[in-house]
Amino acid sequence: MRDKGSSGNNPFGVYRFLFFGLAIALVVSVFGENVHASAAPNDEQKERPELDAGKVIIDHVLDAYDWHLADYGDIHISIPLPVILMYEGKWYFFFSHKFHHGKYAYKGFRIASEGTKKGKIIRVLDDGVTPDPNASFLLDISITKNVLSIIIASFLLCWLLITVAKSYTHCGPHRAPRGISAFLEPLILFVRDDIVRSAIPEQHVNKFMPYLLSLFFFIFFNNLLGLIPFFPGGANVTGSISVTLTLALFTFVTLHFFANREYWKHIFNTPGVPVWLKLPIPLMPLIELVGVFVKPIVLTLRLFANITAGHMIILGFVSLIFVAGSSSILMGYALSPLTIIFIIFMNFIELLVAFIQAFVFTFFSAIFFGMAVPDEHH
Amino acid sequence: MELISPGIGLIFWMTLSFGLVLIILRRFAWKPILSTIRERELYIASSIRESKRIQRELAELDSTKEKLLLQAKDKAEEVIHHAKKEGEEIIRKAQQQAREEATKIIDAAKNSINAERKAAEREIRQQIVNLTVDMAKQLLEEEFSDENRKNQYVERLLEGIQLN
Numbered sequence: 001m002r003d004k005g006s007s008g009n010n011p012f013g014v015y016r017f018l019f020f021g022l023a024i025a026l027v028v029s030v031f032g033e034n035v036h037a038s039a040a041p042n043d044e045q046k047e048r049p050e051l052d053a054g055k056v057i058i059d060h061v062l063d064a065y066d067w068h069l070a071d072y073g074d075i076h077i078s079i080p081l082p083v084i085l086m087y088e089g090k091w092y093f094f095f096s097h098k099f100h101h102g103k104y105a106y107k108g109f110r111i112a113s114e115g116t117k118k119g120k121i122i123r124v125l126d127d128g129v130t131p132d133p134n135a136s137f138l139l140d141i142s143i144t145k146n147v148l149s150i151i152i153a154s155f156l157l158c159w160l161l162i163t164v165a166k167s168y169t170h171c172g173p174h175r176a177p178r179g180i181s182a183f184l185e186p187l188i189l190f191v192r193d194d195i196v197r198s199a200i201p202e203q204h205v206n207k208f209m210p211y212l213l214s215l216f217f218f219i220f221f222n223n224l225l226g227l228i229p230f231f232p233g234g235a236n237v238t239g240s241i242s243v244t245l246t247l248a249l250f251t252f253v254t255l256h257f258f259a260n261r262e263y264w265k266h267i268f269n270t271p272g273v274p275v276w277l278k279l280p281i282p283l284m285p286l287i288e289l290v291g292v293f294v295k296p297i298v299l300t301l302r303l304f305a306n307i308t309a310g311h312m313i314i315l316g317f318v319s320l321i322f323v324a325g326s327s328s329i330l331m332g333y334a335l336s337p338l339t340i341i342f343i344i345f346m347n348f349i350e351l352l353v354a355f356i357q358a359f360v361f362t363f364f365s366a367i368f369f370g371m372a373v374p375d376e377h378h
Numbered sequence: 379m380e381l382i383s384p385g386i387g388l389i390f391w392m393t394l395s396f397g398l399v400l401i402i403l404r405r406f407a408w409k410p411i412l413s414t415i416r417e418r419e420l421y422i423a424s425s426i427r428e429s430k431r432i433q434r435e436l437a438e439l440d441s442t443k444e445k446l447l448l449q450a451k452d453k454a455e456e457v458i459h460h461a462k463k464e465g466e467e468i469i470r471k472a473q474q475q476a477r478e479e480a481t482k483i484i485d486a487a488k489n490s491i492n493a494e495r496k497a498a499e500r501e502i503r504q505q506i507v508n509l510t511v512d513m514a515k516q517l518l519e520e521e522f523s524d525e526n527r528k529n530q531y532v533e534r535l536l537e538g539i540q541l542n
Contacts, residue, residue: 062380063388084387119380140387147391154395161407169410173417188411209412210404218399241381242388250396308381 053319061236061311064145065096086139149235157221191216199366204373216362223354239307248296251365259372306357310350317343
C-alpha cells in the first residue's frame, strides 16, 4: 500500500530538494562573495588592519591544515596538524607549522593562496612561490582540522554510545534508563520508530537499523560539535562537502548493496508507465537512472548547505561587531549587544537545524532504503 | 569554489573513520541497546497484558465475592432467624415447664401443709383430751381423796341412778 503512493511522489520530491539544495548553495556562495567584496574597499582608508569579514568567514568554514585557536596581534596560536603527502611514489610526512600559516613552502610544497586549488597543498617550483606547471598527481591525505575533528567526534561518539550500551546490559531490561541513557533513549526510539520503521517495510528494518542509527548520531553529534566555538568543536565538519558526500556515498552503497530485483525493475522497466516512454527512446529509465544519482547529490548538498549557511550567519554576526568597530570603536561596542542577541538567537536556530538536518539526512536515507526493498509481489 | 570542491584526503579519512564508527557501534552499541530496549518493550507489553488479565480476574473474583457475601448474608439471616425462633421456643417451653413445676411444688406444699395441719390439729386435740383427762383425774383425785366426800359423791351418784 505504501509503495505506489510514495514512489509516485518521490521523483518530484527529489527534484524539489535538489533545486533547494542548489539554490541554498548558490545563495551561500553569493553571500560569502558579497561580504568579501563589500569589506574590501575600506582597506586603504584606515591605518589599522582592516577586517576582511568575507575572508574570515570563508576561512572559518573551510578546512585547514592547522587548527587555529586565536590571534594576538601578529602572533597566530594554532595546533599544527600532520601533513601526509604522496608525490611521485614518495611519501612526505611533516607537521603543518613548517608552512608558517601558508607563508612559506616546505620540501617543494606549499598551501596555494590563489587559483582553483586555493587553500590546498600544491607542488611549487624551487622559488617556493610559483606553482609547478608540470606537477603530477599529488595525493594529499593530511590530518586536517576536519579530519581531526571527525576522529575526535568518532571517539567521543563511540565512547558515549558504548557507555550507554554498557549501562543497558548492566541494568538489564527490567529497569528504566537513567542518566545519559535516559537522555539518548528518546532519540534512539525516535530514529527507530519515526524514521526507520515509518519508511522501511517491517521485514527489512533490522538490516538498516544500525546504519541509520549511526548515521543519525554521527551527523547530530558533529553538527553539535560544530556549534561549540572552541577546540575540539568549531570545525565545520558536516558543512564540508567532502564529509557530506562521503555520508551520501555510504547511503548510496548501502542502498545498492541491499536493493532487490524489484528496485532495478522499477528503474529499467517502470511498471504502470506507457510503453512509448520506454521504447524506442528509454525516457523513463533515463529519468530513473538520473534519479539514482541525484539522491546522493541531494543528500550531500542539503546537509552541506544548511550547516555551512548556519556557520556563516553566526560568523557574519560576529564579524559585524568588528566591521562596525573598524569605522569607530564606539560603534563596535554599541552594536555588540544587538549582535550578541542575534548570535544567541541564531545559535538556538542552529541547535534546531543540527537536529533537523540529522533527522532529514537519516529520514531520506531511510526512504531511499525503503524504495530499494519494495515488496516482490508488485 | 574551495567550498564546494571535495578533497580526497578528507573523503579518505572520513570513509575510514565513519566505516570504523559504523562497525564499532553496530557491534558494541546498537546490538545491546536495541536488544535491551526490545526486551524491555516485550516485557512491558507482556506485563500490561498480564495486568489486564489480572484485572479481569480480579473483577470476576469481585463479583463472585459479592455473590458469596450476599449468600452468606442470607444464610446468616436465616440462621439468626432460626435461632431466634428456636430460642423463643426454648424459652416458652422452659417457662411452661417452670410454671408446671411451680404448680406442682405449690400443690405438694399445700398438701403437705394440709396434712401437717391435720396432724397438728389431731395432736392438739389429743393433747387437749389428755390435759382434760389429766385435769379431770387430778380433780377427781382431789375430790375423792376425802373419804366423806367420796361417799357423798357415790351416794349422789347412787341417788341419780335411783331417780332414773
